[in-house]
Structure formats: C-alpha cells, structure tokens
Amino acid sequence: MKFQFKYRVAWVDTDALGIMHFSNYFRLCERTEQELMNSLGLEDDETFLPRVDAHCTYKSPLKFNDPVTVYMWVKEIGKSHITFSYEIVNDLHGKVAAQCQIVVVPVDAKMKKSTLKEEITEKLRKFMDE
Template identity: 40%
Template sequence: MTGDGQGTPHLYRGRVAFVDTDASGRIHFTAVFRWAEAAEHDLLRSLGHSFTGGFPRVDVQAGYRAALRFDDEYELALAVASVGKSSIAYTWRIRTGGEVAVEGRHHVVFVGDGERPHPLPEDLRGQLTSMLPAAPQGGA
C-alpha cells in the first residue's frame, strides 16, 4: 500500500483454513472479505474501539492475482483510503510468499445501534484521518 498513494497500513496475518477453500483446493472467493473484515476489526480494537455490527458494508471489490491454498500463510495490509461524515473506505492487499495474491477495497457506513447512518465518533474520525496518506506537496 505504501508507495501507491495510501497511508501506513495496518497489518493482519493469518493462515488459510480448510473452511476457506473450495473443491479446487484454492480459497473460496468470499474468504478474503472475511479476512478484510477481521483486519478492520483488529484495526478498530488497536485504536481502542469495539463496535459490534455498527459498520455494514455498502461496497466491496476484490481482484485475484495468485492462488491461495489451504495452510498458506498470508499478510493483509489494510489502509484507510478516505473518511467521510459517516463512512470509511479501506483498501487492502493480501500477500503470500512475497507475492500479491489479492487486491481489494471495501466501504462501510457507521450506523451505531440503528439502521440509518450516524456521524462517526469524533475520536475515531480523528484517528482514522491521521492514517490517511499525506496530501501531495505543491511546488514550483
């Protein structure tokens, strides 16, 4: 993520579980979205927040570049791409053996305990905003 316009990523490591695979022995396409969600929750916990169910996904996308198989170790780098009044956009990259296996993104909206969007808590907004990439410096 660093080097492609993203801020400092939050790293989340795991290993492909048997339940993550399909009949071909490769990961089922949905596994990466669970891993990205786990990385997001890990990030929020690391910032001192614990929200259960308050961030439904409104947009998700993944591009698969290399196969991941049962028991492969992976590293997911999650970066904050943008922070809105009630929403957060993340980008992420999954590597295994030094190779990019999946690149993706997802966008969530904070709903608190309800069904409608609510403004993000100010302390969380500040923490996530500080993780955004620095704006390019203008020059002559």
C-alpha cells in the first residue's frame, strides 16, 4: 500500500533553468510524510524524526504548475530508524520525476535518541512493500 499526496509545483520551487530546484524534492517528500502521519493520527508532539540520510535520483524535470503525485511507502522499520521511499510522478504525462529515499531516527525534543511508540510502527507497517 502506498500513500499518495497531490501537489502543484510552486513558482518559488523553480530556478533560473525553469525547473524545480533539486533541494525542493526533499521538501516535497517531507510534506508527504507530514500528511501520511496526519492521516494515521500520528501527530506526536514528543517524538521527532530528524533525517540521517537523504537521497534523490532525478529522472525528468518538473516545471512551474506541473501537477504531481508523490507515492510514499515504508521500506524498512529498524530498531532505531525508519527508511521511507518516494516516487514523484508528473501527472501531466505520467513520467517519474524523481525517486527518493530518506532515513529517519526518532529523538525527543532535546534531540536525545528515542523510540517510536509501538502503536505508530504498527500503523506504519501497513505501508511496507513486500
């Protein structure tokens, strides 16, 4: 099962080549993660998920106002990390714009290592690919 988030490329996302700046794909991934968490009722004020690894491969450029769908799933849930995968698709023509992978680790508000509540990992497991 993949989570889906719809987005439109904003003017500020673009750069002087007329395409979405490569750093903004990472922000779009995070925006999708936010909505996934909201959809699961996982707004947890006490656990944060800073990134320890972030990787995108760019396949075809996005332009201003392009409609996109971000497909997001959980690749791995370890003891102290989660790996999220993303595919960003340009809905104008169905081409993959980028594929990304982001590894997060749970911490508390003081940046000390923490663990995700079992309730949360349970819900996230539904988004694992087999």
